[in-house]
Amino acid sequence: MSTRVPIIxxxxxxxxxxxxxxxxxxxVDAALRETGFLLVTGHGVPEALRADIRAAAKRFFALPRxxxxxxxxxxxxRGWLPPGVEANGYAEGTATPPDLKESFAVGARETTGDAAVDGFWFPxxxxxxxxxxxxxxxxxYLARMRALGDELLRICAAALDLPLDFFTAKTSHPSYTLNLNWYPPLAVTGAPEPGQFRIGPHTDFGTVTILDREPGTGGLQVWGEEDGWVDAPFVPDSFTINTGDLLSRWTGERWKSNRHRVLAPDASAPEEELMSLIFFYETDPGAVIESIPAPLGRVAHPPVRAADYLGAKLAAITVG
Known part of the structure; x- marks a missing residue:
């Protein structure tokens, strides 16, 4: 697997x-087959909106515990995820110390009327x-991300010469989450423990992830079989897009769901703090996902209900 991340x-x-x-x-097809990552420009989401969110979020994270x-x-x-509640490395079966971050999470809020579904996926x-x-x-921002997520899925359908609504037919009432991730400086976190990261090595779980990030010494890295861990490129006013496990499974693993991580704060930049806006897009919780057959797909996975699949993934990274 290459670590080349193209700009589209x-x-x-x-x-x-x-x-x-x-x-x-x-x-897009070439990028998702080769790396599972790409940068997109021309997406139409105002840079000023993202800057305003960061400024407001920093005021929240600066509040007393x-x-x-x-x-x-x-x-x-939904709400504040304190330090110590999440360890993404567990998604790979690796016991790691908790991730060095705080998050504020919001997400899909249109309830279905099914108490069991709403309580977990639409709180x-x-x-x-x-x-x-x-x-x-x-x-x-959530409204804009939902619209962009569906547009990316239409591009994905076009990339496979499928009807444009092939994927979005199962996002009529989707679950999704926006995490505001604050990566504090060393003065706040203290020295990292061995094997500790701002976010440990993992793959994402859903369809597409839309990441707005800041560059830094303790920033995003992408895994490649040949190159190992490589710093992800950064282009101002772009989004970093990657395939999640569910979309990879849906395409019969034609597209990669690639490992990535966020490095721990580094002693060479002790005052560095970063903030990422991460939109995780999924599907309707009750959607049954079946792998696209050959010749487009490579691996025929058994059908899976999205809520069951994603719920197990989320449970795996929860500490305690």
């Missing part, structure tokens, strides 16, 4: 010319009263 401009796709859309789809405790939750919940969002502007910013 989505402008021709949105402009609608058949040749331009076909070229974007081909480039006892104030943030009122919003505390755990993996899969109410919680917003901090101490930072009231965060609610409108995040609701705006």
């Amino acid at each position: 401009d989505l402008t021709p796709w949105f402009q609608g010319s058949p040749d331009g859309r076909a070229a974007v789809a081909r480039a 006892d104030v943030k405790d009122a919003y505390a939750t755990t993996v899969g919940g 109410p969002n919680v917003f901090p009263g101490e930072v009231p502007e965060l609610r409108a910013l995040l609701e705006d």
